[in-house]
């Protein structure tokens with residue numbers, strides 16, 4: 001619900017458990033008042049924020065000299081006047097001036113949620129589920145109009161923000177910094193939580209107190225990156241999984257971003273998020289508009305766990321689209337770690353046949369099926385089948401896989417070109433490069449310039465042609481390098497700085513065209529594992545390969561971190577061979593199965609190479625996963641023990657109707673005299689009887705929540721999966 005108090009120009013955005021309040025102070029300045037638990041009425045705006053002018057605070061040339069924007073909590077600050085903290089917007093005008101001062105021009109409230117042109121975004125699912133507020137601001141001297149958009153998903157405790165910037169002047173305006181949001185807090189008593197990492201090591205959790213400076217996370221790599229994820233949370237000092245304030249912010253964007261929290265001289269905090277202004281900018285011509293990506297925000301006073309569940313719900317219900325939004329996802333087997341580039345039709349069919357014996361649903365053919373790609377040095381861009389490996393083509397292979405009773409899936413890396421390829425020979429200027437400079441390769445490949453329409457058309461055509469040519473039900477869309485020597489052969493010099501953002505816009509255009517043409521195909525995103533695991537990609541790809549590190553123990557940390565914002569239905573997780581290919585660790589088949597079953601389940605090995613007892617275990621895993629996948633994929637996650645803080649990970653998934661629970665307990669290192677631990681379940685009905693279906697044992701909800709389930713960390717990498725059902 002959006003409440004408007006016209007006497008005070010006060011807006012109160014109310015969700016089931018939260019409230020977000022700001023006003024247009026003195027009829028001019030959008031001032032942030034509150035985000036947190038609901039405050040339904042404000043008696044006097046003057047009581048809601050300290051607005052004393054301080055030494056060195058200039059006044060804003062307003063008749064009232066009691067305040068300055070230097071110290072006001074601002075809703076969307078511009079550079080140039082009296083607020084010296086980091087601005088949300090920095091624009092440059094034809095006369096070289098870089099000062100923006102806006103007046104409030106009005107507001108609009110509408111049902112539903114408008115699209116954000118060219119960008120992925122959350123959407124309203126059913127009528128009246130969402131309302132949108134638009135605040136119009138204008139710099140009348142320079143003709144720059146700003147629209148602040150707020151959409152309120154009342155039932156989900158989610159508020160989204162995005163900004164539209166329009167040039168209403170006759171001259172071009174250069175946008176140097178266009179953040180999607182800032183939010184001012186009146187203190188700095190928070191910890192900053194974010195997800196950092198590297199290849200095969202993504203989304204590790206770091207929690208650190210705010211300091212009297214800025215904490216910034218970002219990407220300058222052209223994608224959202226393995227290194228930092230476009231997400232952060234501000235949580236109270238004592239906030240836990242279940243208690244305390246937790247504010248979460250996630251960006252629906254897959255390119256260079258910046259986010260963080262800046263503490264000012266008086267100990268107030270400005271949180272911020274948006275496109276990275278570094279090496280970026282946009283020339284806005286007369287009459288044009290620029291759209292910032294959307295920020296999804298949530299607040300919970302019930303800790304980090306509820307913050308995550310709020311994100312999971314909005315991502316599953318109002319971001320992911322298409323047939324697989326609600327459909328249970330297939331169990332797949334992928335040949336990458338089984339064969340790498342060394343396969344032929346027979347090998348793939350042998351893997352598929354064995355997988356069918358275990359009732360696996362989908363056979364995915366990974367890298368190496370096209371051009372002359374026997375290793376990673378060649379052929380990206382040459383999307384025609386390698387007849388040496390697959391003499392009868394993809395259609396025949398797909399049909400043979402189908403005739404086993406399985407679906408067939410295929411790997412692509414469409415944004416790339418190998419220097420050794422027909423495509424590169426024909427179009428050496430199609431890649432991102434700067435004339436005369438060395439073109440740095442990574443994994444022997446270059447990035448196609450998706451700002452170019454001819455390149456986008458080529459990608460759409462080749463991918464669509466292949467998808468039409470064979471019975472392909474699934475696509476793994478990979479992206480294995482970041483952008484260097486960022487330049488385009490076709491952009492004018494003054495627009496070269498736009499290339500990073502134009503690349504992302506081009507990618508979204510390509511993905512929209514292909515995914516809408518093949519609505520029944522399940523798309524899984526990938527970027528050297530989880531290097532582009534963000535809400536932007538989830539708009540097109542309902543699931544993403546979480547990491548190239550498939551070791552079960554490593555995955556405990558990666559999946560725990562990923563789950564802070566992203567739901568299990570989006571996290572590709574596979575059982576792979578031992579010794580594990582990334583870290584050499586040998587873990588039991590049950591543990592590998594249990595950790596993978598806590599995500600979007602699959603296999604990445606040749607099941608023909610397993611001893612019979614392990615293959616029998618695989619059969620049981622697939623059978624069990626099919627019984628519990630609705631709990632994992634659509635249920636509520638409760639993180640009971642963290643691998644970052646204890647010697648185990650304990651994850652509870654509760655089905656939406658709250659009658660079924662899957663409980664995953666995995667030990668990291670064993671100790672002979674380990675004490676008994678008890679995993680206390682959360683949010684059950686105390687008086688109901690819960691049967692553990694694998695053992696037949698019965699517990700009351702109160703027992704499970706208050707006494708818990710006993711286990712011991714006495715064996716390395718041990719794991720158990722319990723499944724409870726209300727009697």
Ligand code: DGJ
Pocket residue numbers: 336366367411478480526527528529545547548
């Ligand atoms: C990187 C991906 O993360 C892997 O799963 C695999 O598809 C390789 N690329 C193939 O080159």
